[in-house]
Amino acid sequence: MQVRRTLPQRERSLVGAWCFVDHYGPEDVRTRPGMDVAPHPHTGLQTVSWLFSGEIEHRDSHGMHEMVRPGELNLMSAGAGICHSEVSTPATTILHGVQLWVALPDSARRGPRHFDHYAPQPVSFGGATVSVFLGELAGQQSPVHTHTPLLGAQVDLPGGNAVEFEVDPTFEHAVLLDQGALTVAGAPVRPYEMAYQGVGFRHLALTNTGTEPARAIVLGGTPFTEELLMWWNFVGRTHEEIVEFRNQWQTESERFGEVIGYQGVSARLPAPPLPTTRLIPRQPPTTGKVRAMLTDKNGAPVEVTQESDRFSIGVDGKSVGLTAFIEHGEQRVFYHTEIDPAYGGRGLASVLIAQALQTTREQGKRIVAICPMVKAYVEKHHDFDDILDPRTPEILRLLPH
Incomplete structure (x- = not known):
């Protein structure tokens, strides 16, 4: 069976506490093997199972x-130790x-x-159908308890429709596209890809740009600020913990119990054998920057980051462009x-500017387009006409020389 590991990746290892x-x-498992996972252990995590079709x-x-x-949601909390099939x-x-x-x-x-176990009732919201299995969205709230603030929901959006959700600005969000054609905050996402929106946004905007239904x-969740060490099926904090968890599983310790009926x-x-080198915990995410994981026009991953005076765009961890601004009251200039130039022909300027303007809207700011590239973008795309202000002599005097 084809399995795609969407998280963790090099660019991002966590979204809230989702790890x-x-x-x-x-x-199609009628003529080939389906899922058969023998009893295996977990520590320090919750498993969330969510199906689109089939039965497990x-x-x-x-x-x-x-x-x-x-x-239907099945959520299993491992706590100190559990095993399941x-x-x-x-x-x-x-x-x-x-x-x-x-x-x-x-x-x-x-x-x-x-x-x-929880079966959320799908509800209609702004043209979309929403099933909230954890947290709160679209006026729906799951009764299932979580140990950190979280959101988990399935959103089905008919072809040509758009929906905008009010979201908690202390949350970071990710949208995993299962099928269809979707943009997230104006940035295109392909099936099996995940788009990321950092903290600081009060809305999450999804648009189905195709004719077929989209499902995402x-x-x-709020950024998870503790160190984590993930190895095999264990989540811990130190190398020594992981070694002990493995030893206890191999010796059939009572820590994990027993599955009956498999x-x-x-x-x-x-x-599996432990690596020969010491396992290193993941460091907590840095704060103070807003990041969005997007793709260029060829589908290659890029990252747009907001800093105090600019939005920058990165490829493979390297900054390859920027759009600079100054703040002027409610205006962002x-x-x-x-x-x-080495990264030309990939549409990076459009990706960068689109994300910068969408972020500006989400943060309640108005736009003044002095830069010729930004000016050309807003003249071609009219999504921001309602928050676009003209240049004035006062604003021009503010610009760096």
């Missing part, structure tokens, strides 16, 4: 035996869904095992844009 996103299928049988050492079905049922024809992990904060990661998973070939998954 892992696997997107699998659609896979879940068993765990907390004594839970549940079916995962489309549109996942098997697609014989009734499944097409298997398609996402498997997500949530990192538990230090205050909860040594807690008891727990399991929640919206994730969000009938696969292997009774349990053995842990864009006066200079440049792109490294």
Whole structure:
């Protein structure tokens, strides 16, 4: 079965406390093997199972035996330790869904095992259909408890429609596109890609630019500020913890318990060998900058970052362009844009300017386009006419010389 690891990646390892996103299928399992994952362990996390099609049988050492079905949340809290199995049922024809992990904060990661099942009622909102399985969106709130502020929802948007959600500005958000053609805050996203919107925004705007329905998973949360160490199926804090978790699983410690009723070939998954080098925790995300993960016109990933006086665009971790501004009361005055000529022909200026202007709108600012490139953009694209102000002699006197 084809599985796409969307998170963690080199560019971003967390969105809020969401630390892992696997997107699998659609896979026709009538004539080929489906999902059969023998009992395996977890520590320090919650697993979130969400299906688009198919059915999966879940068993765990907390004594839970549940079916995962489309549109229904199964959330398993590992706490200090749990093990579980996942098997697609014989009734499944097409298997398609996402498997997500949530990192538990230090205050909860040594807690008891727990399991929640919840079937949210889909609601209509602004032309979209929304199913909120964690947190709050579109006036809907999930009753499922989380240990850090989180959002998880499926959004279905018909062809040609747009929707704008009010969101918590203390959250960062990600949108994983499953199918269709979508823009997030004006930036295009291809199927199986994830768009990112940093903190500081009060709205999340999605537009289906195609004729077919689009389906996406919206994730969000306040930035997770603790160090994390993820290895295999364990989430801990130090190398020594991971070594101990592995040893306890291999020796069948009571820490993880036992899954009853699994009938696969292997009774349990053995842990892989540890690397020969010391495992290093991920550092907490830096603050003070707003970042958005986007793509250029060829589909290659780029990152737009807002700083105090500019928006910059990066490729493979290297800054290759910027659009500079000054703040003037409620106005943001864009006066200079440049792109490294070595990266020409990729539409980077348009991506950068579009994101900069959309961010400016989200932050409640008005736009003054002094820079010729920004001026040309707003003259061609009329999305910002309502917040566009003319240049004045007073503004021109403010510009750097």
